[in-house]
Amino acid sequence: xxxxxxxxxxxxxxxxxxxxxxxxxxxxxxxxxxxxxxxxxxxxxxxxxxxxxxxxxxxxxxxxxxxxxxxxxxxxxxxxxxxxxxxxxxxxxxxxxxxxxxxxxxxxxxxxxxxxxxxxxxxxxxxxxxxxxxxxxxxxxxxxxxxxxxxxxxxxxxxxxxxxxxxxxxxxxxxxxxxxxxxxxxxxxxxxxxxxxxxxxxxxxxxxxxxxxxxxxxxxxxxxxxxxxxxxxxxxxxxxxxxxxxxxxxxxxxxxxxxxxxxxxxxxxxxxxxxxxxxxxxxxxxxxxxxxxxxxxxxxxxxxxxxxxxxxxxxxxxxxxxxxxxxxxxxxxxxxxxxxxxxxxxxxxxxxxxxxxxxxxxxxxxxxxxxxxxxxxxxxxxxxxxxxxxxxxxxxxxxxxxxxxxxxxxxxxxxxxxxxxxxxxxxxxxx
Numbered sequence: 001x002x003x004x005x006x007x008x009x010x011x012x013x014x015x016x017x018x019x020x021x022x023x024x025x026x027x028x029x030x031x032x033x034x035x036x037x038x039x040x041x042x043x044x045x046x047x048x049x050x051x052x053x054x055x056x057x058x059x060x061x062x063x064x065x066x067x068x069x070x071x072x073x074x075x076x077x078x079x080x081x082x083x084x085x086x087x088x089x090x091x092x093x094x095x096x097x098x099x100x101x102x103x104x105x106x107x108x109x110x111x112x113x114x115x116x117x118x119x120x121x122x123x124x125x126x127x128x129x130x131x132x133x134x135x136x137x138x139x140x141x142x143x144x145x146x147x148x149x150x151x152x153x154x155x156x157x158x159x160x161x162x163x164x165x166x167x168x169x170x171x172x173x174x175x176x177x178x179x180x181x182x183x184x185x186x187x188x189x190x191x192x193x194x195x196x197x198x199x200x201x202x203x204x205x206x207x208x209x210x211x212x213x214x215x216x217x218x219x220x221x222x223x224x225x226x227x228x229x230x231x232x233x234x235x236x237x238x239x240x241x242x243x244x245x246x247x248x249x250x251x252x253x254x255x256x257x258x259x260x261x262x263x264x265x266x267x268x269x270x271x272x273x274x275x276x277x278x279x280x281x282x283x284x285x286x287x288x289x290x291x292x293x294x295x296x297x298x299x300x301x302x303x304x305x306x307x308x309x310x311x312x313x314x315x316x317x318x319x320x321x322x323x324x325x326x327x328x329x330x331x332x333x334x335x336x337x338x339x340x341x342x343x344x345x346x347x348x349x350x351x352x353x354x355x356x357x358x359x360x361x362x363x364x365x366x367x368x369x370x371x372x373x374x375x376x377x378x379x380x381x382x383x384x385x386x387x388x389x390x391x392x393x394x395x396x397x398x399x400x401x402x403x404x405x406x407x408x409x410x411x412x413x414x415x416x417x418x419x420x421x422x423x424x425x426x427x428x429x430x431x
Contacts, residue, residue, distance in 0.1 A: 031118070032117040032118040033088050034121040035088045035089065035116055036087075036116040036122050037058060037087065037089075037123060038056060038085060038086065038087045039056070039087065040056075040086035041063050041084060041086070041127070042082075043077075044081040044082070044083045046069055046070075046073055046077070046080075052069060053065065053066070061123060061125050061126060063125050063126070063127045064128045064130060066130075067130075068130040068131055069129065069131045069132065070131070070132060070136065071132045071135050071136065073131050073132075074131050077105075077107060077131070078106075078107050079103045079105065080104065081101075081104075082100055087114050089115050090114065090115045091114055092114075092115065093111070093112055093113075098112060106127065106129045107129075109127060110126070110127045111124060111127075112124070135424060136423075137381065137424070137425065139380065139421050139422070140421060140423075140424055141383075141420070141421035142185060142419055145415075145417035146187060146418050146419065147180075147187060147188075147189060147417065147418035148415055149415050150178065150417065150418050151172070151189065151191070151410070153410045153416060154172070154191070154416075155170065155178065156393075156409050156410050156411070157172065157393055157409055158393055158409075159172045159203065159409055160203045161395030161397050162206055162207070162208050162213060162397065163183075163399060164213060165227075166182060167179055167182060168183065168187075168397060168405060168407070169227045170395065170407055171203045171206060172203075173203065174198065174199055174201035174203060174215075175194055175197070176191060177191075177192055177194060177227060177228070178191055178192070179191075179227070183399050183401070185420070194224075194229070194230060195228060195229045196222065196224075196230035196231055197215060197230040200217055201217040201222065202217070204242075204288050204290065205243050205290075207244075207245070207246065208246065209246040209250075209251040210271060212224065212271060213227055214236075214243050214271070215243075216240045219238055219239055219241075220232055220238065223271075235272055236267065236273065239255045239257070240253055240256075241287065242287055242290070243290075244290055245290070245292035245294070245322075246294075247266065247302060247304065247322075247324070249269050249325075250268055250271065250276075251266065251267045252264065252265070252322065253266070254281055255274065255277075257277070261281075262280065262281040263279065263280055264277070264322075264326045264327065264328055265277050266326045276324075276326050278328070283311065284318060284330070285310075285311075285320065286307065286309055286310045286311075286318070287308070288308060289308050291308060291346060291347045292306045293306075293348045293349050293355060295350040301323060302323060303323055304321065304322055305320070305331075305348050305371050306320045306321070306322070306328070307320070307346045307347075307357065308346070309344070309346075316339045316341065317346045317357060319331045319340070319371060338375055339374055340366045343359025343360060344359055344360045345359060345394070346359045347396045349404065351398070352402075354367055354368065354369050355368045355369070357374070358383075360390070360392035361388070362383050362388050362390055364377065364378075365382070365383075367381070387419075390408060391408060391409060391411045391413075391414060393409035393411070394408045401427075402422050402426035402427065403420045404422065406418070406419045406420070
C-alpha cells in the first residue's frame, strides 16, 4: 500500500498545530524530538523459528546482518516482512510512508529515511541483507593443484607431511624435507636438509606434540623444534617402537618393555619422559602410516580415533579409540555393523563435528557422527574426479582454517602435486 508522503506530513503537522493551539497561549516553548535514528531492526522469520540479528551502523547509515543467510534464502527475502523498526520518527521509502504490513524485496539494498518529529532532522539508512552464494555443504577443492611439481619430481615414494610453525613439512626421507612458505593458496616450496636425524629414522613415526616434532629411530627418539635440526632424547630413547597421537597431557606411543612385549605408553606433559604404561599392543593394531583425529565427547572428554595400515586386512579398515593415550580399544565390535572397507593407507579426520575416513582409491569419504557406524558421505562432500585412482603415496594434513591438504608424490602417471579443499560451512564459521 502506497501512502503519499506529503499528505501524511501535512496531516501530522496540522495535528501538532491544533494541539498547540488548544493549550495555554502563553506556553509556546514546546520542542519536538530531533531524534531520527533507528534503534532496533529485525526481519520476520527466514525459516521456521529462524531469526538473524542485524547490526545498525549509525555513523554510516547501514543496517546489515553479519551472519549471512543460507545460500537459497534469496527466494525468501524477495518477499518478506520487516518485523521491527524502532524509532521515534516517521519512516519513509522514497516518497511514501513505509508500511510494515507490506512485504518488501530485500534481494537488493533498500533505502529508508527517518524524519524526526521536529520536521527538520532526517537520516537515511541502507538495509543490506547478506546471503551466502555458496552451498554450505559442499567440499570445494582448489581449481587444480595449489602446487604442481612442488618438489621438481624428487618426491617419488612414501612420504610424511606435518604442520609445524605455520608451515607444511614433507619428509620423503630422513635427510631432507620440503618446507612450504606458509598455508595460503599461493605457497612456494623449498628443499631443506635435516641435521642430526639418522638415516634409519622412520619418517611415518614423525609426530607433532606441542611445539616439537618427535621421530622413532631404531628404538631411540629424536626431537626437533624446527623440523630440520634434530637431537636425541636420552630420557625417551632405548625402547620406542613408534608414536601414535598427541594428547593434552602427553604424547602417546608404543614401547618395548623388559619382557620384550610391545605396550602402549604415554609421555609426561612436557614430552620429556615416559610416564605411564598401558596394555599389550594387539596383533591387529596398526604400526605404520598412522593417522589420527582428535575430538571431544559430549561431556568434553578428550578422545582420539586412530587408524593405519593394519597387519590383518579382514575386509575392514579398523579404527581404534583412546581417552588417555595408553589404553586403546578397537571399534570392531558387535555394534560395528556399517564399517569402512579395507583401504591401503587410510586417513581419518575429525571435521565439522563428524569423523571421515578415506583411502588411496579416492572415490569416496566414509562418514560417522560417533566413529562406530559408517556410511558413504555422498552429497556434495566429494573428491574431484581427477583424484580417483591416484597413487597411494600421499600425505594429508588439516590446518587450523579447516583446509584439507593432500600432498602427492610423483609417479609415471601424475606429477608431485599439492591440493587443498574446504567445506564451505567451515569457511563461513572462520569468517
